[in-house]
Amino acid sequence: MSNDPAVVIDTVAEFLVHALELEEASGDQYDELADSMEIHNNIQVAELFRKLAGYSRQHAKEVQQRTEGMSLPKLTPWDFKWKCPSSPESSCMEEASYLMTITQAMEIALFNEIRGRDFYVQVAENTANEEVVKIAKEMAEEEGWHVEMLREWQTSLREERPLEDLDPPNMPE
Amino acid sequence: MPVPALKAKDYKSDIKPVWCPGCGHFAVLSALTKAMAHLGLVKEKVAVVSGIGCSSRLPAYIDSYGFHGIHGRALAAASGLKAARPDLTVVVAGGDGDGFSIGGNHFLHACRRNMDITYIVMDNEVYGMTKGQASPTTRPTWSNSKMTPHGTGIPCFNPAAIALAAGAGFIARGYSGEPSEMPRLLVEAIEYPGFAFVQVLSGCVTFRPDQRSWKEEVHPFINDVPTEDRIKAAQIIQADDGMATGVIYASQYPVWQPDNQKETELSLLEQEFDL
Numbered sequence: 001m002s003n004d005p006a007v008v009i010d011t012v013a014e015f016l017v018h019a020l021e022l023e024e025a026s027g028d029q030y031d032e033l034a035d036s037m038e039i040h041n042n043i044q045v046a047e048l049f050r051k052l053a054g055y056s057r058q059h060a061k062e063v064q065q066r067t068e069g070m071s072l073p074k075l076t077p078w079d080f081k082w083k084c085p086s087s088p089e090s091s092c093m094e095e096a097s098y099l100m101t102i103t104q105a106m107e108i109a110l111f112n113e114i115r116g117r118d119f120y121v122q123v124a125e126n127t128a129n130e131e132v133v134k135i136a137k138e139m140a141e142e143e144g145w146h147v148e149m150l151r152e153w154q155t156s157l158r159e160e161r162p163l164e165d166l167d168p169p170n171m172p173e
Numbered sequence: 174m175p176v177p178a179l180k181a182k183d184y185k186s187d188i189k190p191v192w193c194p195g196c197g198h199f200a201v202l203s204a205l206t207k208a209m210a211h212l213g214l215v216k217e218k219v220a221v222v223s224g225i226g227c228s229s230r231l232p233a234y235i236d237s238y239g240f241h242g243i244h245g246r247a248l249a250a251a252s253g254l255k256a257a258r259p260d261l262t263v264v265v266a267g268g269d270g271d272g273f274s275i276g277g278n279h280f281l282h283a284c285r286r287n288m289d290i291t292y293i294v295m296d297n298e299v300y301g302m303t304k305g306q307a308s309p310t311t312r313p314t315w316s317n318s319k320m321t322p323h324g325t326g327i328p329c330f331n332p333a334a335i336a337l338a339a340g341a342g343f344i345a346r347g348y349s350g351e352p353s354e355m356p357r358l359l360v361e362a363i364e365y366p367g368f369a370f371v372q373v374l375s376g377c378v379t380f381r382p383d384q385r386s387w388k389e390e391v392h393p394f395i396n397d398v399p400t401e402d403r404i405k406a407a408q409i410i411q412a413d414d415g416m417a418t419g420v421i422y423a424s425q426y427p428v429w430q431p432d433n434q435k436e437t438e439l440s441l442l443e444q445e446f447d448l
Contacts, residue, residue, distance in 0.1 A: 028203075
């Protein structure tokens with residue numbers, strides 16, 4: 001059990017601002033990873049990250065629709081109530097590598113999706129607002145579906161040979 | 174009609190970064206655009222100036238004016254620009270090699286000149302673009318380069334201490350793995366009236382994969398920071414392990430800005446130089 005203070009969000013508007021930031025940041029980061037994988041000719045991994053970016057963008061669109069007509073609080077990047085140094089679904093970027101395999105990329109994606117799901121679960125568990133509970137549970141369920149889907153993909157993958165760089169970084173022999 | 178507020182992504186250009194996947198510089202780019210959006214900067218009133226190196230590609234990825242200069246001379250070019258156009262927000266970006274080795278002399282004098290410029294150094298303790306040689310901030314025992322197979326054996330440069338000794342009025346350190354905190358540091362640096370130096374620990378996943386451990390090593394300062402007291406700041410910096418993040422020192426000094434010269438015709442200048 002974590003001893004960190006619980007994430008408490010008690011208004012729908014504040015919750016939706018968090019959800020929007022989480023999904024947009026995730027979409028941006030997956031797109032960024034897909035772009036740089038394409039540049040480094042790791043096409044299979046680029047395609048995976050592009051697909052995940054698409055899911056995050058779709059979620060962001062759905063959250064955006066929920067906010068229509070609402071007055072939303074304007075939060076600075078450091079006002080968000082994340083329990084980690086970044087938005088929950090956009091962490092462990094530094095684990096990426098141009099030589100990563102699809103299996104390794106899947107691990108990053110799974111880690112992020114679990115963190116996203118857990119964020120929504122925590123919000124639902126700690127808020128006093130019934131409407132926030134309802135929306136947060138719906139979102140946790142959708143993220144949970146992504147987690148299950150990624151796990152299924154993972155089990156269907158064959159063991160891969162690590163990618164090789166014919167002009168490797170200048171390391172001692 | 175009021176102009177709609179720009180979002181962080183509006184400050185990104187259409188050019189896709191060629192940095193390696195996982196590079197810390199992505200987070201610095203993101204933090205800078207968030208800071209620009211938070212401050213509501215007008216794109217046409219911002220200039221991002223750089224030297225040479227992976228991090229110095231940053232101006233191309235920002236949708237404002239930019240100047241990708243020569244190695245180590247970013248601060249010189251930026252100082253000239255600020256002298257001529259004090260109305261611009263001038264941000265300088267570069268790496269540890271560009272800023273502390275090739276451009277080391279410019280760094281010292283930019284600190285003491287105290288023009289209203291923000292200097293972001295993305296420090297990955299390595300020359301990444303030229304395939305992994307030791308830089309001024311490389312620790313003496315790092316031996317994973319063919320150029321220094323037994324380590325450099327030389328104590329590394331302490332950017333915060335040098336900046337303080339050279340007269341900088343704002344000194345901060347951030348970490349690319351803290352993307353929620355980085356924009357705040359950059360907002361404070363840009364708002365600071367004078368030379369603001371921000372060292373960002375920004376790991377190189379390709380030539381320094383060992384830097385992935387930084388996320389476990391980075392920590393807040395144990396002392397009360399920021400301080401306005403130069404002596405206290407010196408003590409904090411000397412006691413620090415180089416992995417503490419936050420604004421270390423913020424004090425006000427007179428900002429140097431030359432009086433604007435009278436505008437003149439090009440033909441008169443040519444006469445003066447006998448062209």
